[in-house]
Amino acid sequence: MATVQDTINQALRKLGVLAEGETPSAAMSADALVALNNLIDQWATERLAIYSTVRTTWAIVAAQASYTVGAGGNVAIARPVEIDAVKYQDTTGTDTEYSLGRLTDAGYRAVVQKDATATLPSTYYYNPTYPTGTLYLLPIPTSATLEGVIYVPTAVTEFAAITTTLALPPGYKQALATNLALDLAPEYNRQVHPALVRAAQESKETVQRANFRMMDLSVDAGALQDGGGGYNIYTDQ
Numbered sequence: 001m002a003t004v005q006d007t008i009n010q011a012l013r014k015l016g017v018l019a020e021g022e023t024p025s026a027a028m029s030a031d032a033l034v035a036l037n038n039l040i041d042q043w044a045t046e047r048l049a050i051y052s053t054v055r056t057t058w059a060i061v062a063a064q065a066s067y068t069v070g071a072g073g074n075v076a077i078a079r080p081v082e083i084d085a086v087k088y089q090d091t092t093g094t095d096t097e098y099s100l101g102r103l104t105d106a107g108y109r110a111v112v113q114k115d116a117t118a119t120l121p122s123t124y125y126y127n128p129t130y131p132t133g134t135l136y137l138l139p140i141p142t143s144a145t146l147e148g149v150i151y152v153p154t155a156v157t158e159f160a161a162i163t164t165t166l167a168l169p170p171g172y173k174q175a176l177a178t179n180l181a182l183d184l185a186p187e188y189n190r191q192v193h194p195a196l197v198r199a200a201q202e203s204k205e206t207v208q209r210a211n212f213r214m215m216d217l218s219v220d221a222g223a224l225q226d227g228g229g230g231y232n233i234y235t236d237q
Contacts (some may be wrong), residue, residue: 002173005162008032011181015190029162035183036176037158044155045081048208051169053084054154060088060137060146063117067148070132078151079133086124086135087149097149100124103138109140119143171210175203 012018017028024032043049058067058075070079087097103111103125118139125136135150156168164169166173178200185192 001164001165001167003162004033004159004164005029005037005089007166007173007177008036008162008181010177011184014110014181014196015185015188017184017188026142031187032180032184033159033162035187036180039176039179039183040156040158041198047082047153048211049204050153050155051207053151053152055148056152057089058064058148058150060141060143060148062142063140063145065115065136065140067135067137069126069135069150073132073136075148075150077150078154078157079128079131080126080154081128082153083126083135084151084153086126086137086151088121088137088141088146089149090143090145091147092145100137102126108136108138111197114138115140115189117142120146142209171203171207175200175207178203 008024009018011032012024012028013020018024054077056077058074067074069075069077071077072195073079086100086102087102089095089097098120100121101123103123107123107125108114108125114136119142121137121139121141123138125138127134127136137148156172164175168176178196181196182192182200184190
């Protein structure tokens, strides 16, 4: 299996810093590891660079308005940049998941009574605060038998050492090596060949195509209202 060191070596060879059979110094490898982890950190903000969505459950506490999401938080996962879905299930019955509507920033601001309670929640709002995100359930559920279910895109984790084994889906090794080479070029005062630029772009696009997922078509609820509750294009009312 390839290691992080193999990816670093490949990137440095593509730049002409290393010749065939040469190995980088410990300092060069350490610097390249930092650059590689910075690259992975950046890709964590790009949805199409993320290949998996993880389902996690947590205990919903009766009358608790918000939950921290991240390492050491109420929802103990890596802090997400975004959330795909939040649901809930009743632990006293079948494991049926019930969906919650997503509130945008404007939608959450528009909620007049944010401390309103009900037996069950109907919507959620996620604020990507740092170092943990904040998840709100609205209205605040009072049931003591609920369990939350969260679906979160989970990015590639940063590498702890150059000896770490690369265990990634197809396409990532080439994408990481070529894009790392581009990031390292200024440090070694290297002129990047156009072919390397194309290889980096194409390899990342290959990963993005593989990570693309179809989405269900949705319609704004306001467009489905009847009885005069919606907008009429003929009367402009």
